[in-house]
Amino acid sequence: MSAPQSTAQPSHAARAIARMYPASLRGAHGDEIACFVDELRGDTRFASGIVGRARLLVHLAGDLFASRMPAPRRTRSPLGDPPRRERRLETFLQDARLALRAMARRPAFTCVAVITLMLGIGANTAIFSVVSAVLLRPLPFPHADRLAVLWATNSTNRQLLASIDDVNDWRARTRTFADIGMVRTQSVNLTGAGAPDRLVGSFVTANSLTLLGARAALGRLFTTAETEKGTGQTVAIVSYDAWRTRFGADRAILGRTLVLNGRPHVVIGVTDSAFADPFNAQVWLPITSAPNPNWFQRGNASVWAVGRVRDGVTMDRAQQDLSAVAAQLSREYPATNAGSGALVIPLRDWLVGTVRPTLVIVLAFVGVVLLIACANVANLQLARATGRRREMSLRAALGAGRSRLVRQLLTENLVLSVLGGAAGVLFARWAIGVLVNAVPGGLPTFGDVGIDGGVLLFSAALTVGAGLLFGIAPALHASRARLTDALTLRTGEAGHGRRLDPRQAFAALQLALCIVLLAGAALLDRSLGALREVNVGFDPHDVLTAEFRLPAAKYRSDTAITEFMQRAIGAIRAIPGVQSAALVNAVPLSGNFGLNAYLPEGAPATDPAQEPTAQVNGVTDQFFRTMRIPIIAGRDFDGRDRADAAPVVVVDQELARRAWPNQSAIGKQVTVRFTPVVTATVIGVVGSVKQLTVGEPASPQIYVPIAQQPGIFNSVVARTSRDPMLLAGALRSAIWSIDPDQPVWKARSLDSLVERDMAGPRFAVVLTAAFALLALTLAVVGVYGVMSFTVAQRTHEVGIRMALGARRSDVTRMVLVQGGRVVAVALAFGLVGALGAGRLIRNQLFGVSAADPVALVGVTLGLGLVALAACYLPARRAARVDPVIALRAE
């Protein structure tokens, strides 16, 4: 050591540092401490370079920390013991210090344990932050827990739009609702402001916006008069986002006239930026601006209702009330309402209903991953604990009580898990970003997904829970120390008895949990595979689709609409690269569909409400050819099927099978409940297609010629000879060549619609598989560690065996048998767990049984082999033991 600095006055730094010590020390020794610090600074260990300075800082920090700790008391104070709580804290801090030191001495162990916990706690924190944002965080609407979406129902369908008259009656007659408003979203054409464009419109009553808590940032919202009868001036409100992105945040938008659906609307307001519309509208119009006057007929399903139940009323009570009113209406208006009811769905359920099961499954998955991580760390601790048994025995012999030892060990675990938890939260911050961007179609959240107070609290609870979970067994195990252990312990005691010792039990537990996860992921993957195998009923490759809606104000007559359609389809078919094209009301898997009741020839006439429903779709000729939907019998539509010709339909084989089993459907009559009702002749039978989702069961489908049921909303399907998206521009131009004001939107390939339908299940598979692989890695590392440790403990025994003539293969077999017992126990428990888990997720499975033998047996065998391989390496090492070396240690 160098000569101490010899200065009469301490340096500023030394004085500053001395001031940080507790007052009791400073008072008596302040100068001495400053002098001491100065001498330290001159010390060779600390004086040189950055490393020396860093070392000094660490030294000083440690000393400062230590000097603030209560002094260890070796004797009882004559003034009596300090209060119990204070003493506990004192012990805890002392233990924490010991733990930090012990961890620093074993960096490899600490790193492995902290990384394991980081992955476990981090994955849970990330998934929980999503769960918290989607399922737990309050929705940004006033009294959000009392808001509900109300649907009409009939005997076959649970969620139908309701008629405006019905909703008005619901509002007037129910007692449990404070208010009920109407909403109907629909694309709206915006013209006269540059290129024709499409906005997501929402036709509403004034009270809907107030129910949802909308406020105007500019101008005002609708008055009741404006949305009930209309005040002569048609008005519109623009959303904050649309105002910024489409209208350049121009404050002069108030009073400006927008041509929406061909009719002028005066902008009276812009909503507040904080208003998050659950229906994602960009522009609101009064329901009186409905694009179709038949919306206002009773029996015409045209709107959703949004209701707020009165304070203190449960959703169940509201449901009973609404059902009673719906029953009254069906008695009063049998022609339109017979058999119809009403359904109350809480707003949150409506928003997150489809995501909830997936999230719950994924949360359960990461929960199990954390359990495996805990088991892993517990095993590391157990291995250490065995090594420390001597230390514990001596401490016990010197007077430490068992509870004191357990407390010390638990504190060590807690410190370890706090480090893991902190690293986990950092890991989660990164993972959340990746996760949120990867969710197909985005998450139904309002506001950001992130780590907030609730999530932190969750992580803290996890951390403490994990610390106790993986700590309690090793602590009890290690503290079961008796003095005799210290004197008699030999190292060959590690479990080769009949029962599994704690380490082996933990390894088995890890493997078993791992099987549960792998089986769950395998089931979901097989389910996705089954979904991919589904015949959607059409050939989605090389087909371009796009949507458009004619403004009713401009195309007032069916003739005008039909003429536009004919010219448009002619122009589209003329595009080079288009092999065939057709118009259709609702492209399969696009989210659009139409449902109507029907009555086939030969079936007894019943109450219209009891009639079966079919998906009804208007198409032009060449639709089946373009989609490659097979025509099984009869013919496609053609030029004969004009508006003034006899009504005809094409049905799918499912309808033909149900309506006329073992008979030809061609020439049969079917009555479709359009307004007005149409009775048509079946001219063809085609294959069934998946209209709403790939996983739906086959349902009756009816195709009508667009010429006989013209409508303003249509889509294009065009089969192309090259990448369909390359023709999207040409398709728009073709339609604009007929009407330059006609917006065209959602130009997409049919392939992308099929893919989109499977995106959710695929994402679930990717997530669960990722977590299952993480679990597999942890479990295999765990088993390998345990077997290695066991082998190391049995070295002495192996040496004796080999000295007595055992062959290497005998030794390998001995260790493998021991590992095999662990694996066998794990497989048995894992299989039972996997069967249970399969039952829990069976609602998410498609075309695969929850006890699918391929998934279960495959996973079990695969994991068994991997686990045995993890045992084999230590077994081989055991066989290489040199008896001389093994015995020399004795």
Add this chain to the structure above:
Amino acid sequence: MLVLADGERHGYAIAREIDAVTKGAVRMGSGTLYGTLQRLVAAALVEPSHAAHRSGDDPRRRYYRLTARGRSTLKSEIDRLATVVSVARRRHVLDTPRPEAV
């Protein structure tokens, strides 16, 4: 106390001596050191020395030495430990038959 057995020392010297004797296993910072000294002084086992400073010495330094009571306490503590060690030796508690990694 052991370090003060062969004469009085100032704080920094005590720390250096402890470091040297334990081959770096125990490194006392000023807070730990003066905290300990404070308790030892309070128990009348150690006392500040009032001997004059050596020439050229830092005037802030204070020297500490064992009291008579400290010296006898130290001796009985060493005797007690010696007994423990000899018992442990006889019972082979300190033997480590464990082989290193295979």
